[in-house]
Amino acid sequence: MPYFLPEDYERRRRRAEAEMAARGLDALIVSDPANMHWLTGYDGWSFYVHQAVVLSGGGALWWGRGIDAAGAERTVVPGTRIEGYADHQVQNPELHPMTDLAGHLRELGLRGARIGVELDTYYYTAAAHACLASTLPDATLLDATGLINWLRLVKDPAEITLMRRAGRIVEAMHARILEVAEPGLPKHHLVAEIQRAGTRGTSEAWGDYPAIVPMTPSGLDATAPHLTWDDRPIEVGEATFFEIAGVHRRYHAPQSRTIWFGSPPDHFRRAEAAVLAGLEAGFAVARPGNRAEDIAAAFNATLRGHGFEKDNRCGYAIGLAYPPDWGERTVSFRAGDKTVLEPGMAFHFMPALWLEDGGLEISEPLLITERGAERLTTTPQSLFVKT
């Protein structure tokens, strides 16, 4: 059952074509699965083989592995042309599938065209680019990394509905963590409950898979941001942070919370106070007309006033996402990011502190509205303590 309407896709494609025209592009090859989805509705775990959506003025072309054409037929908006390549071109060093795409581009009259490619996208490899360049020697390949990502920045009302539903899901996941987490529980048993809660979702929205698995490190492991779980039991006298996302129809609401088991030491309480004050300062300036870097500046100044420092970005744009990243890879809350905030933009405000003896994460997914910033959840905003 498609959620978005044909006119939603039509509007998105026209916005993309306008941007292509502004950059003098005759065609655009889109390899980022989230961008492919946003443009056509295509949804499948097939991004481990080469695939793309091509825009060239006359509607969209979905191109991928032959066996995935059936998935395209079942998910893309009507009017999208579907072309599959032969299976012996899959992971075959002798025969790169990009030669097949080049054939379609020639048929479309793009032999000598100016073609945009997503040069710094996970699923557009250096070999894919080299193959395309050599099989289309008269074309000019231009970097269009982020072209579609930036168009996705302001969400339309239907997308905002999905993000609010995702917010309810992550809220339910944190509630479940608080319910079951206790000293002695092996970490993988806890993660199993988190995943179950995330996929079950809420009564109004089923849970989709997150672009990143739950991060749940404890104690010294939590000084590192991206370690995944094992079977060690939760211990008294340490913190565990939970960096997770609720997801509905590929739209993400990430949110982190931290639980201290036992009685938190003073410096952890001070870190909590600093982060909460920093969040408040950031929310106060998160409104249309201000800039992304204003949020970072307000947050960092407050943090420094409390005696803490954070030298990496404290937030990023969110929305539609596929592994390995739930960020949109556009706006970051950091000095130098001059993006002017507009209603409909969504961010993960992520003021994580990785301390010498543990990690503290209290983060918020938020939506910029006409009046300021709307929280996408009602999860209590504090360090959680369980004894």
Add this chain to the structure above:
Amino acid sequence: MPYFLPEDYERRRRRAEAEMAARGLDALIVSDPANMHWLTGYDGWSFYVHQAVVLSGGGALWWGRGIDAAGAERTVVPGTRIEGYADHQVQNPELHPMTDLAGHLRELGLRGARIGVELDTYYYTAAAHACLASTLPDATLLDATGLINWLRLVKDPAEITLMRRAGRIVEAMHARILEVAEPGLPKHHLVAEIQRAGTRGTSEAWGDYPAIVPMTPSGLDATAPHLTWDDRPIEVGEATFFEIAGVHRRYHAPQSRTIWFGSPPDHFRRAEAAVLAGLEAGFAVARPGNRAEDIAAAFNATLRGHGFEKDNRCGYAIGLAYPPDWGERTVSFRAGDKTVLEPGMAFHFMPALWLEDGGLEISEPLLITERGAERLTTTPQSLFVKT
């Protein structure tokens, strides 16, 4: 607690260096997270930013985002050098982190070296390659895609132990599916149980995250191989296939089974008979000295004898994996793959049939031993039927 020993990593590094020498490479930049893990033990969900392991004769260098250096310190084998880059280089179009890696390579005396790169690897983008080429203009960058993957093909005894444990996990997951799947159950509730069972694992092995989420399509959706779930309830009179993997310490045992709810029609029973006979024919020739294509030939001839055709590969190498693919991207069971089978190789024998009205998947993870092929699970080998 590291599972592999320093001498395991030492042996792997020496094998890689021997292959580099054979190809005349002074250095190798490894971007595939599974290859990074195999060479150093590094394990973290940080592959959404640029990172690498560099081999250049004098031990391994782990290079990645500054905040991930803490995760490297906690996972890599002692003796690995760790270098992080500044956070403002993360997802910043103006300042590609590969310029930082180029600086380290110059310090290592590799300014004019012959350097291997994994040209067709997900996380080695076209932009990363272009940046490296322009900041190291005197170096020669050579395609080394798959160099490490092929070294991983024959598993050592410690790896085989992990794969057998993963086999027990996927066995438990299928048992859980049979227990809870029933008409009327919304698909996402079923997936929630599958994920929970996979992460809980068995009494001997905790479950790690799979490189691909559960594929569980029903009815006509199962004519497409890579669609993920939604909330539609299971219905009587259709098949649902379950393509899932048990995972322990990143080692995968994928396995598929299919359930028909109600009474399966004749053509589905005929497809079952064809696939089971084809599996048997494939297993009969899956032994040291035979070739990968021999398994495909035996399977396909048997399938044709039963009146069915399959025109895509029917298996691939498995082992250590990260999203988006649990295959090793080396050997495929298909015509033309002349790889000679050896004890210690592991494969997912994957004779899926996507029919006009549904999908049938009965697949097996297997290990080549001195005497033939060992199944990694005891999951009953048939079409499951629930009424």
